[in-house]
Amino acid sequence: MSFIVVQAITGLASAASLFLIAVGLSIVFGVTRVVNFAHGSLYMLGAYLAFSFVAAFGESFLGYLAAILLAAIVVGGVGAVMETSLLRRIYRAPELFQLLATFGVVLVVQDLTRLIWGADDLFAPRMPGLDGAIQFLGHAVPQYDLFLIAVAFVVLGALWLLFRHTRFGVLVRAATEDREMVAALGIDQRWLFTGAFILGAALAGLGGALQIPRQAASLSMDLNIIVDAFVVVVVGGMGSIMGAFVAAVLISELLAFGVVIFPEITLVLIFMVMAVTLVLKPSGLFGRPEFTMAEDRRNPDPPLRAGDGLSRIFWWFLLVAGVAAPLVIGDFAVVVLTEIAILALFAASLHFLLWGGGLITFGHAAYFGLGAYGSGLAVFHLSLGMAPALLLAPLAGAAGALLFGWFCVRLSGIYMAMLTLAFAQMAWSAAFQWVGFTGGDNGILGVWPSAWASDPVVFYYLAFVVCAAVIWGLRHTVFSPFGYTLRATRDSALRAAAIGVDVTRHRWLAFTLAGAAAGVAGGFFAFAKGSVFPDVLFVSTSVDGLVMVLLGGLQSLAGPILGAIVFTEIETELTRLTDLWQLFLGLLIIVLVVVLPHGLVGLSALVRRRSS
Amino acid sequence: MSVLAVENLSKAFGGVQAVGGVSFAVASGERVALIGPNGAGKTTLFNCINGQLRPDGGRIRMSGQDVTGKTPHRIWRHGVGRTFQITATFTSMTVAENIQVALASADGAATGLGRRLGTRYRAEAEALIDLVGLASRTENSAAELPYGDLKRLELAVAMTNDPSLLLMDEPTAGMAADARGGMMDLVDVMVAERGVAVLFTEHDMDVVFGHADRVIVLDRGQVIAEGTPDEIRADARVRAVYLGTFDAQEAAV
Ligand SMILES: Nc1ncnc2c1ncn2[C@@H]1O[C@H](COP(=O)(O)OP(=O)(O)OP(=O)(O)O)[C@@H](O)[C@H]1O
Ligand SMILES: [Mg+2]
Numbered sequence: 001m002s003f004i005v006v007q008a009i010t011g012l013a014s015a016a017s018l019f020l021i022a023v024g025l026s027i028v029f030g031v032t033r034v035v036n037f038a039h040g041s042l043y044m045l046g047a048y049l050a051f052s053f054v055a056a057f058g059e060s061f062l063g064y065l066a067a068i069l070l071a072a073i074v075v076g077g078v079g080a081v082m083e084t085s086l087l088r089r090i091y092r093a094p095e096l097f098q099l100l101a102t103f104g105v106v107l108v109v110q111d112l113t114r115l116i117w118g119a120d121d122l123f124a125p126r127m128p129g130l131d132g133a134i135q136f137l138g139h140a141v142p143q144y145d146l147f148l149i150a151v152a153f154v155v156l157g158a159l160w161l162l163f164r165h166t167r168f169g170v171l172v173r174a175a176t177e178d179r180e181m182v183a184a185l186g187i188d189q190r191w192l193f194t195g196a197f198i199l200g201a202a203l204a205g206l207g208g209a210l211q212i213p214r215q216a217a218s219l220s221m222d223l224n225i226i227v228d229a230f231v232v233v234v235v236g237g238m239g240s241i242m243g244a245f246v247a248a249v250l251i252s253e254l255l256a257f258g259v260v261i262f263p264e265i266t267l268v269l270i271f272m273v274m275a276v277t278l279v280l281k282p283s284g285l286f287g288r289p290e291f292t293m294a295e296d297r298r299n300p301d302p303p304l305r306a307g308d309g310l311s312r313i314f315w316w317f318l319l320v321a322g323v324a325a326p327l328v329i330g331d332f333a334v335v336v337l338t339e340i341a342i343l344a345l346f347a348a349s350l351h352f353l354l355w356g357g358g359l360i361t362f363g364h365a366a367y368f369g370l371g372a373y374g375s376g377l378a379v380f381h382l383s384l385g386m387a388p389a390l391l392l393a394p395l396a397g398a399a400g401a402l403l404f405g406w407f408c409v410r411l412s413g414i415y416m417a418m419l420t421l422a423f424a425q426m427a428w429s430a431a432f433q434w435v436g437f438t439g440g441d442n443g444i445l446g447v448w449p450s451a452w453a454s455d456p457v458v459f460y461y462l463a464f465v466v467c468a469a470v471i472w473g474l475r476h477t478v479f480s481p482f483g484y485t486l487r488a489t490r491d492s493a494l495r496a497a498a499i500g501v502d503v504t505r506h507r508w509l510a511f512t513l514a515g516a517a518a519g520v521a522g523g524f525f526a527f528a529k530g531s532v533f534p535d536v537l538f539v540s541t542s543v544d545g546l547v548m549v550l551l552g553g554l555q556s557l558a559g560p561i562l563g564a565i566v567f568t569e570i571e572t573e574l575t576r577l578t579d580l581w582q583l584f585l586g587l588l589i590i591v592l593v594v595v596l597p598h599g600l601v602g603l604s605a606l607v608r609r610r611s612s
Numbered sequence: 613m614s615v616l617a618v619e620n621l622s623k624a625f626g627g628v629q630a631v632g633g634v635s636f637a638v639a640s641g642e643r644v645a646l647i648g649p650n651g652a653g654k655t656t657l658f659n660c661i662n663g664q665l666r667p668d669g670g671r672i673r674m675s676g677q678d679v680t681g682k683t684p685h686r687i688w689r690h691g692v693g694r695t696f697q698i699t700a701t702f703t704s705m706t707v708a709e710n711i712q713v714a715l716a717s718a719d720g721a722a723t724g725l726g727r728r729l730g731t732r733y734r735a736e737a738e739a740l741i742d743l744v745g746l747a748s749r750t751e752n753s754a755a756e757l758p759y760g761d762l763k764r765l766e767l768a769v770a771m772t773n774d775p776s777l778l779l780m781d782e783p784t785a786g787m788a789a790d791a792r793g794g795m796m797d798l799v800d801v802m803v804a805e806r807g808v809a810v811l812f813t814e815h816d817m818d819v820v821f822g823h824a825d826r827v828i829v830l831d832r833g834q835v836i837a838e839g840t841p842d843e844i845r846a847d848a849r850v851r852a853v854y855l856g857t858f859d860a861q862e863a864a865v
Contacts, residue, residue, distance in 0.1 A: 303706045303753050481716040481724040481732070488702045488713045495700035497684035498662065498693075499714040499769060501722055509723060 002137030009136075011256030012249065013145035013214075016152035019248035020207030021225055022232035023159065023241055024200030030176030030239030031196040034087060034098045035414055038105035040226030042201045045109065046075045046208025047217040048117050051124050054212065061129035072206035079201020083194050089594050091193075095414045096360045100550065101593040103543055106226075107586030110219055115580075121216035130213075144213050151210065152245075155203070159241055172196055176239045177288070223539065227425050230418050231274045237287020238414075246285060267429035271422045275407045278419055282411060304479070304557075314558050322464050326457045335528075338460045340568045342524045345467040347548040347560035349517035352474050354546075355554050356483060357510045358490030359409070362417040363424025364545050366404060367397040367515035369537030371522025373431060376444040376532035381437075386450040390466075390523045397519020398512050400427065405511030409504055421539060428537035443533035447526045463524045470517050475557055477513070486510050547585070550592050613676050615640050615777045615809045616661070621670035622833075623656055630656040632833035633670070638777065643803055643810045645820045648830035649853060654813040655697055657830070658779050661811075662694045663687040675776065693770030693808075697781040699762040703755040707746055707765055710754055711737040714772035740768040744798060760787045763795060771802060778802065780812035784819055792816060796823040821845065829853070 025039045053067035082105065090098050130147050133140035163169035171192055208221070215221075232251055236243025251270055258266035277284060322341070326334050346368050353359040374396025378389040404423040408416055431438045438444065453459045477483045489496040489503045497503050526532045535541065544567070552563025570588075575581045614637040623631040630653045638644050646654050659665040661672055663684040672680045674690040688694075702710050715733035716722055741750055744764040749757060754765060763783060770778055783799065784792035796819055802808050814820050820827060820841065827844040829837040837847045844850055 303704060303709065476728075477725060479728040479730065480726060481713075481721050481729045484705070484709065484713050484729045485717065485722040487704060491702040491704050492700040494664070494696065495702065495769070497664070498688060498696075498700070499772065500685045500688040500717045502683075502685045506722065 002139055006136060006139040006141055007256050007260065008253060009141055009145060009149070011253040013142075013148045014255065015249045015252035016148040017207045017211055018225075018228060018232055018252055019152050019245050020155060020210070021204050022229045022236070022248055023155075023244040024203035024207075025229050026233045026236070026239055026241065026244045027172065027176075027203075028197055028200040029233065031172055032087065032091060032193050034091065034102070035095070035230075035418070036087075036200075037099055037102035037226060038082065038109065039102075039200070039204050039229065040222035040224075041106050041109035042075050042079060042204035043208035043211075043225050044113065044217070044219070044222040045078060046071045046205030047212050047221060048113055048122070048208075049074055049205070050209035050212050051117075051122050051217050054124050058125070059128065061127065064127045068206070068209040071209035072202045075205025075208070076198045076202030078205075079198050080194060082201070083197035086590065086594070087197065088190070088193070093593065093597070095417060096354070096362075096546070097550075097593045097597065099362060099414075099417055100543070100546055101590055104586040104589030104593070106222060107582040107589070109586075110222065111580055111583035111586070114219055117217070119219065121218040123216045124212035127213045148210060148214075155206075156241075156245055163241070168192075168195060227421070227539070228270070231270055231422060233284075234274055234415070234418055234422075235277045235284055237284030240284065240286035243284055243286030263433075265430070265433070267433065268426050271426035271429075274422050275419060278415060279407055279410055282415060302555075311556075311558055318561060319468065322468065326460055331456060334456045334460050336568065336572050338456070338463050338528050339525075340565055341460070341464045341467045342521050342528060343544075343548065343568055344561045344564035345470055345521040346518055346525075347545050347552070347564045348471045348474050349514045349521065350545045351549045351554070351557075351560040352478070352517070353510060353514045354549060356478055356490070357486045357507060359507060359511065360413065360417045361408070361420040361542075362539070362546070363404075363420035363422070363542050364514075364518060365537050365539065365541035366420075366424035366427045367401050367518035368522040368525070368541060368545075369424075369427060369431070369534075370400040370515075371397040371519030372526040372532045372536045373438065373444075373522075374519065375523040375526045376447045377438070379447050380439075380444045386448075386453060386527060389447075390520075390527070393523025393526075394516040394519040397522060398516035400519075401512045401515020402508075405508050405515065409507035409511055421542070424537060424539065424542060428534055428539075431534040431537055438534070441534065443531050444526075445531045447532060448530050449527050459528070463528065466520065467524065470520050471561070474514075474517055478557060482506075482509075543589075547589055547592070550597075551588075553598050555598060613640075614638055614673075615642075615675055616811065617671075617673040617676075618657075618661065619671040619673070621657065621660055621667050621672065623653075623660055623665060623667050625656075629833050631660065631667070634830070634833070634835055635670075636828055636835060636838065638809050638811050640776065641803060641807050641809055643799075643823060643825045644812075645824035645827045646811060646813045646830060647815075647820055647827060648813075651832075652830040653833040654830055655781055656833075658694070658781050658811075658813070661687075662692055662779055688773060691773065691776040692779060693773065693775035693777070694779045695763070695766040695770050695781060695783060697785065697813075699759070699766050701754040701757075701762055701765055701769070703753070706751050706753055707741060707757070708734070708737050708750045710765060711740055711768055711772060714769045718773040740771060743771075743801070744768045745794075760791050760795070763787065764798070767795075767798065767802070771806070771808075774806065775808055778808050778810045778812075780810060782813050782815065784814065784816060789816075792819055793822070799823065 021039065021043050025036060028034065028036050050068050050071035053070050054064055058064040058067045086101065086105065090101050127144055130143045133142050163173050175192060228251065232244055232247040235251065236247030251273065254269060254273065255266055258269050262269065325337055350361070350364045353361055371393035374392045375389040378384040378392050408419050408423070411419055432440055448454065449459050453462055485496070485501055485506055489501060489506055493503050522536065525536065548563035548567045549560045550563070551567055552559030552561065571581065574584055616638040619635050621631055621634045634657060646657070648654055656665065660667045663682050663686065666681050671678060674692065677690065679687055679690055702713065705713065712729055712733045715736055716724065716729060738750065741747055744767055746761060746764055749761060754762065757765065784795050787795060799810055800823060803810060824841055827839065827841055828835055829844060829850050831853045836853065837844060837850050
């Protein structure tokens with residue numbers, strides 16, 4: 001019994017910090033309708049800043065407290081810069097672009113933090129005066145945990161007062177509930193948005209700063225916390241403060257007890273809660289459903305013309321170049337080329353969903369990774385040869401997509417993006433935690449091609465032929481009745497349903513098809529690398545795919561291929577020259593979203609229009 | 613047997629009773645106008661009939677079969693074509709492709725992975741395009757059509773499954789006054805040539821009195837009058853509800 005109480009207190013202490021970050025995310029979303037991926041970066045910054053301030057003047061209780069508060073204030077200032085320089089430019093952009101741009105900030109902040117504080121974890125001293133434990137029913141409860149819980153309640157109370165009794169708070173609430181109304185009242189939205197963002201950023205900074213006595217400041221804390229925060233915000237209801245509070249407690253307690261009962265699948269459990277909530281009550285426990293009856297496609301795509309002159313030349317050029325290249329380039333280049341062929345298929349399968357179906361997925365790595373693990377595990381546990389292991393890859397990808405897709409296609413927009421991300425993270429955490437089966441962090445080694453394909457050139461041709469064939473198949477599908485119908489559901493789900501299309505089922509099939517194609521790519525990826533690590537399932541893999549698609553241009557079938565080529569080349573060259581690849585990638589993403597939303601293909605159209 | 617029979621249908625949004633116990637029927641080949649002031653519940657009624665909304669109570673029968681609570685794609689299979697108050701078309705496709713997609717669906721080929729759609733159902737699509745007078749627009753993107761043409765395209769799309777009932781939500785709204793007659797003449801052609809019944813909502817009384825066999829008047833979710841255009845014209849209650857707009861229309865005639 002006493003053990004349960006103590007475990008519950010530990011859970012509440014975690015809930016406290018989770019609440020601080022989630023509530024800021026929720027406030028920012030409520031007002032600006034942007035899901036800020038970089039919210040976790042602000043949290044991380046808070047932790048690092050607090051570490052430095054504590055080192056400077058944190059010897060006493062009050063000094064330590066001042067260090068924490070100062071960190072929160074500085075992070076609020078960083079938030080002000082971020083809002084005015086970047087977010088303001090993307091409020092009207094599609095959700096996918098908003099998520100990506102803020103993910104770009106994640107990458108930039110991560111590299112900058114590494115530059116300033118170094119790559120090693122930083123351990124701060126405990127907080128003076130709160131470094132002991134009190135005895136409770138024979139168990140030791142850290143004083144600091146109780147302090148954290150108290151802070152959470154103080155913040156909850158302060159927010160409540162702010163939102164009830166100040167003009168700013170009332171406006172924030174009004175904006176959350178009805179944006180048009182606030183606009184109609186003629187309130188200066190800019191000021192309101194910046195204010196809400198600063199508040200959210202400062203809360204994230206506070207959450208991070210408060211963590212340092214419990215946990216080392218590290219470069220992975222940003223993505224670790226943001227995914228949990230997404231879950232909390234979605235479960236609680238986007239924009240709801242009370243929802244964030246209740247969901248933070250729910251999730252944290254689930255984790256605290258889950259660790260005891262099913263240590264291997266705690267993370268999976270959390271994402272299941274999110275998936276079930278979203279399917280049963282899409283607006284979350286405390287959220288209000290949004291009526292978006294009108295369909296909005298501000299920039300309709302031009303009709304598809306199969307094989308007009310220029311694109312036909314491009315495809316033939318790719319084919320010829322792909323066949324001829326190994327004859328003229330060196331061994332290392334062949335390895336890079338193999339990777340390009342594989343990633344081109346990955347990007348094409350993502351593009352098929354994004355463009356072909358308007359399905360915003362932020363977790364396409366799941367199906368790529370399942371393909372890779374499908375092949376890798378088949379080799380490792382079943383001692384299968386390369387060919388049968390490769391055949392398993394699309395089945396693994398399709399099976400994952402069939403399962404996850406069933407939930408995801410029932411949602412739309414930002415909710416779909418979050419759920420796809422959650423499922424991918426779930427797969428990642430399973431690969432990570434289930435050491436006995438997947439090897440965990442150590443991965444699966446020795447996934448080498450069969451003897452006949454062990455020569456890099458032979459393996460390249462194998463990968464090239466299969467990937468090119470699947471890409472061709474996807475392209476053909478776009479022109480087939482299936483593909484047209486899919487695009488019809490994207491253009492107007494209302495109209496599609498009114499002409500007899502089972503929209504949900506059709507999207508589900510498309511999801512599965514794309515999952516199978518991504519699985520093929522994943523299978524080849526495993527054999528190309530000779531190993532499989534949990535990374536293949538991580539959000540960064542999904543983002544790489546999205547960047548390729550956007551880089552090439554979302555509105556063109558050739559876009560993902562072009563994007564995969566350019567992306568892989570840049571990455572290969574840059575990682576040789578500098579260790580600031582993430583910084584560069586982050587800036588590239590931001591530039592793409594803000595300046596070049598139509599990608600390289602769009603750039604050529606832009607140049608053509610200018611010159612004519 | 614009537615093509616459509618609605619019995620005691622109701623639907624509320626929160627506290628608003630948008631449709632409150634409505635009953636009526638539409639016979640085969642009949643043209644029925646559903647009129648009423650803004651917010652009367654016309655669109656909500658349509659959305660219930662074609663399955664976009666699940667009614668709170670009541671029954672909907674199509675040619676005798678109970679279709680209450682079915683999803684739109686199923687109801688379409690019962691022979692219902694629909695046009696929307698705010699046009700819904702596939703903006704990334706040409707006029708022909710919009711219709712070809714619908715024809716593929718009608719043919720049960722929506723999930724087909726075989727031959728390209730561009731080469732299929734072409735002749736049927738062109739026949740429908742001719743019928744609605746969009747022949748010169750066949751290869752234009754739906755996104756670049758003027759509003760009146762979009763309404764025609766929607767009509768053609770709604771006809772792809774040879775429906776027995778057309779639901780048209782304000783078929784002439786947003787059109788120039790002189791184009792409205794043309795649009796409704798087209799609907800009359802569909803009724804005459806293809807034997808389809810039409811249930812339409814309309815604010816333009818000229819259109820209503822010129823193209824409906826029967827008129828149903830809805831106000832605050834209730835049917836307040838039903839009859840031939842002449843009967844409705846003479847109905848005192850309808851005049852009261854339509855005070856202003858109706859009189860102004862009358863005066864203009
Ligand atoms: N999705 C919805 N959520 C909440 N209320 C709704 C919704 N759709 C309609 N309503 C309400 O139901 C009532 C009926 O609306 P409906 O659109 O059916 O009227 P209408 O007769 O079609 O009007 P109009 O002539 O303006 O098109 C209105 O009060 C409207 O505000
Ligand atoms: Mg209406």
